[in-house]
Structure formats: structure tokens, C-alpha cells
Amino acid sequence: MMDYEFKMKTSNERTKVEDLFEFEGCKVGRGTYGHVYKAKRKDSTEKDGSVKDYALKQIEGTGLSMSACREIALLRELKHPNVINLIRVFLSHNDRKVWLLFDFAEHDLWHIIKFHRAAKANKKPLMVAKGMVKSLLYQILDGIHYLHSNWVLHRDLKPANILVMGEGNERGRVKIADMGFARLFNAPLKPLADLDPVVVTFWYRAPELLLGARHYTKAIDIWAIGCIFAELLTSEPIFHCRQEDIKTSNPYHHDQLDRIFNVMGFPLEKEWEDIRKMPEHPTLIKDFKKSNYTNCSLIKYMDRHKIKQESKAFHLLQKLLLMDPTRRITSEQAMQDPYFMEDPLPNSDVFAGCPIPYPKREFLTDDDQDDKSDANKRQNQAANVSLTYSFYLRH
Amino acid sequence: MAGNFWQSSHYQQWLLDKQDLVRERQHDLQILSEEEYQKLFIFFSNFIQILGEHLKLRQQVIATATVYFKRFYARNSLKCICPLLLAPTCVGLASKVEEFGVISNTRLISTCSTVVKNKFSYAYPSDFPYRTNNILECEFYLLENLDCCLIVYQPYRPLIQLIQDIGNDEQLFSLAWRVVNDSLRTDVCLLYPPYQIAIACLEIACVILGKDHKNWFAELSVDIEKIQEITRYIISLFELWKTYDEKKDIQALLAKMPRPKQSPSR
DSSP: OHHHHHHHHHHHHHHHHHHHHHTTOOEEEEEEEEEEEEEEEEEEOOTSSEEEEEEEEEEESSSOOHHHHHHHHHHHHHOOOBBOOEEEEEEEEETTEEEEEEEEEOEEEHHHHHHHHHHHTOOOOOOOOOHHHHHHHHHHHHHHHHHHHHHHHOOOOOOGGGEEESSSTTOOOEEEEEOOOOOOSOOOOOOOGSSOOOTOOOOOOOHHHHTOSSOOOHHHHHHHHHHHHHHHHSSSSSOOOTTTTOOOSSSHHHHHHHHHHHHHOOOOOOOOOOGGGGGGGGHHHHHGGGEEEEEEEHHHHHHTTTTTTTSSSHHHHHHHSSSTTTTSSSSHHHHTTTTGTSSSSSSSSSTTSSEEEEESOOOOOOOSOOOTHHHHHHHHHHHHHHHHHHHHHHH | OOOOOGGGGHHSSSOOOHHHHHHHHHHHHSOHHHHHHHHHHHHHHHHHHHHHHHOOOOOHHHHHHHHHHHHHHHHSSSTTTTTHHHHHHHHHHHHTTTTTTOOOOHHHHHHHHHHHHHHHHOOOOOOOOOHHHHHHHHHHHHHHHHTTTTOOOOTTTHHHHHHHHHHHHHHHHHHHHHHHHTTTTSSSHHSOOOHHHHHEEEHHHHHHTTOHHHHHHSSSSSSSSHHHHHHHHHHHHHHHHHOOOHHHHHHHHHHHHHOSSSSOOO
């Protein structure tokens, strides 16, 4: 089957991740995807003498799942300043673990938005700076345009997947992470309840998905970008929805649709002609009454959050959040939008040279790992998050 | 990953040159003649094709598996991993990458057993010998030796575009498609970009069907010499096929093939 000398030779030539990197006790994240560690080279210095941080991701499970294969296959080919760069893959033959090495990104939009929300809760509101939102959105669109022009769909865009580089030569640059890996909805690697609340969410799912669309499209990514844009403008998830009753196998999600209609209004036939062709359209007709949403519109929702309908930001948002996927703007068109032509212009450092107010990533402690006593803690965590959100959504 | 061939790992790392191949194969070519070596690869390409068809895979997935297989042995001797193990491993990996869906290893192995028994008993009189853990182990070695380059560009897509341009001709298309499949039994997928292979296959199909598209070919801005080289590889495959009886010869060839040693040699 396999040659002894061949095995010995390759095993001697193979570099082990733990020989090259120090990362013990440095876990900074975990989720469906696996565990992420902040790592440093053991031979310490880079070419210029500085100490550089890396992100080491240990893929969930053992061996090569389809999502691991897709991730490696795609990242091996992709190269764009706003898409996370895979530096190297380590295959650990003994325990059949797969490790991916990336540049370390100190921030992400989930933490950045959380920071602003906390500031608001303490009555010291610190809105995301206008220039920063624009720079973030522009770079997200740039990265997604690159992915889309290579026929890679992200399929799971949300604030936690939008990384932002900290101090260093790529300061304030957006890096899109976790793209393109069909994380099968009806066959998650771990029970959804076991995971951080940040990982599992319907808030960024396009209405056509919730109505049973069978295929992911570019327009689905664009909807998610619209959601993220709105959240950056207001510090609140625009389509926030209770999540306790997540049912994994069915794409149709009543509460999430209700939430979308509460913000956007119920879609008129002339606004979305093909809605009748959606697999879950009959359920929609049965479950929803148009008249319940007559007073709802994106204009009113954003106006409550002090974003005026005349602003260029609002105009662009409206084009990203069109219910009819066929009418939704493309990433390329969005990048040409007048919003980006008006001052302040988008910046390659989203912090525009200003001090970065956001805290660095914290290490997760060991008892935060997989053991079962942890499930309770996680639920509390989830409950806390929901509480914070509902607090804001009351007014 | 369409439309970006020139930035791909396929273009940057995996278009090899003839000299490289000759050098890497030196070990095996001390034991086998070039023709014997080629016959073995024809055999295993057929095996991958038939295994893929039994698993109802699309041709794109089968072609990708075949390219993985050829890339591995372009860098390693046949003795490093038994090709009868590497072949299904390539099929399993390709189906995951091409998002065909995961084929369970149990199904992969049982299909291998069926295929070996029903279609290849002339080569392997005994049962298919490998199990799930063999495939799993082999998969890591395969990925490592591919340097994690898993996206492979195939001639099928450029062929479809060429056919549309030449004027839809179903007969020509289906023959050219089959010639592309045949080309997987040669080294061209290791040596030339897929669009050149597509052009060569289309040209061969035109010649076979006696269709004159000379003017159309003349207008393509393409390195004619490369196309001719590809054509020669495929024509010589056809020549080989005319005189070669695989059923009769393959057992002797497999016996002669360099094989793994499972314990250290002294």
C-alpha cells in the first residue's frame, strides 16, 4: 500500500506546526469552523526584526471534511488585499488534524460593533465614525467583488467574519474570512446550541433563503452586506430576531421573516414578482397578513436611528437591501455609488490614522473549552446577548 | 474559480516541462520502458473513469481525480503509494473539492470492490484489498504532495466556448469531448494549459469527422506549435491503442511495476 521509505522521508521533511509556532494557551476563538489561536514563530523574529502575530486555525474534527477541502482549495487560489491570506497548511498525520496559518487580525466587526453598543449602554455613545463605516463598506465590497468575479460565493457573511487588521503595515484593512464553505445547514458539524451565539444566526440571511431558495447566489451575499452596513450605521442588528427556536433542518423561519417585514414592510407583488415562485410562498401566504406591516418601511426604521432618507448612505443601503434578489445591486455597481464619491472618501486604513479604541482579542481560558459543564455558561452568554439587544430594540 | 487561470496554482505551479517529467520518472523508467509506463497510466485512468461513472460523478470530477493522480506520480515513483489505493483516494478528494458531495468511504470502498470484481478481474483476480483507514492515511499524503493545490482547470469549459464560437455542432462537440477524455490518458494535462488542450482536441475531432474549419482555426491567436505537440501526444495514444490488448498484457505489467515495501529494506 504505502512505501516505508517514502513515509520516513516525508515524515522527516515535514514541519510540525508546534515546532514552528508558540500558541499554547493563546486561543482567541472557537466556532463551527474549529479553534483559532494567536501564534508567534518560535524562531521569533521576522526578516525586519519585529515580532509578528499569526492566526492558527485548527479545523474542527479530524481529517478532510468537505468544508475543510473547500476552504483549503479556495484559499490556496485567492489573493486580494481584502480577503484573508492563507500562508500555509499544516497536516498533522498523527492526530489527523488540519491547521491553517493566516496573518493575525486583531479586530472584527462583531467586537467593534459590540464595543459601540456597550458604550451606548453606558450612556457614553460612541458612534462608529462616518468615515470608518464608509471605508469598511468599501473594502468589504472590494473583497466580495473579487470573490464574486472568481465565482466564489461567501454564503455566510456576518460581522464576525469581517476581520480588521490592527497596528502594523496593514493597519485598518478589512479581511473577509470564512468564505465559500458550504456549511451545510441541515448537517452542522456540532449541535448549534453548543456554539457561541455569534456563530449561529439568521439575521443576515436574505429573504429568498428564508423562503426556501435552493441555491446560494451573489445577491445573497449582497443582502448580508446591506445588513452589516445598517448595523454599522446604527450599532444594532437591523434584522435582530429571537434565536431560541432555531430549527436546523428547515430554511423557512417565521420569526426572522416577520422581523424583516417589520423593518422593510411586506413585499408588494410589483416589488418582487418572483416571490410567488418561492418554495415556501404558500406558507408565507398562510402565515402572514400584509396589513400587519402597512406602517413599516426602511425609511422609517433608519429615520428612527437618525439616518435621513436623503443621505447618500441611505440611498446605497436601500439598493443593497432590495427584497427582490434580481434587483439587488451588484458589488461592482455598489463600489461606483455616489456615497463613495462624497467626502469623507474611503480610506485604506479604516481608522484613518486615528488611535484604535477597540480592545485587543482576549485569550479564552481552558475551562471555556468543549467540556459539558460549559453548555450552561454558553446559554447564559447567549441570554445576555439577547438581553442587551432587546434592551435597545424596545425604543 | 473560473476565469482566473493565469493567477491559479495550476498555471503557476503545475504546468511542468517535459524535462522535469523525464527526470522525476527516472527511477520507474529503470524498471519499466516508457511504453509500459504509459500503459500502466492508461490502465489507472480507465480505472478512475469507471469508478467515477459507477459513483455517478460528473466528468469534471473524474478528470480532476485523474489529474491529482498524475500529479502525484509526476513527483513520486509508482512504488511510493500503490496506485490501486491512490486512485480511489483521488476520486474521493476530487468529489469533495468539486462540491459533488461527500462520498462516504464505505461507499467508495464497496464501489471499488464491485468495480474491481466486475470490470477489472482480468487485472486483479483477487478482491480489492484496501479499507477506510488506508484511504484516510493516503489522503493526507496526497494533499501534501499536491501542495494543497486542489482547484484544477479542465479543457471542458474552454471547449464549450470554442464550440459555441465555431457554430453549435452537436456531433463535433461530443467527439471533441471524448477526445478530451482520451487526453487524460496522456501527459498533456501536466504540460499544457487546458484551453490549448481544448483546441487540439477540437482540431482532432474536425479531422476525424472531415470537417473543414481551417479558416476558423487560423484566426485563433494561439501557439500553433503547442497545439501540434498536444496533437502528437493524443495521436500516438490512438496509435498505441490500435495494437495493444490491455486484457492480455496488464497482469504482467502490474507484476513488473515497482511496488511499496512496507518494512525498512536492509
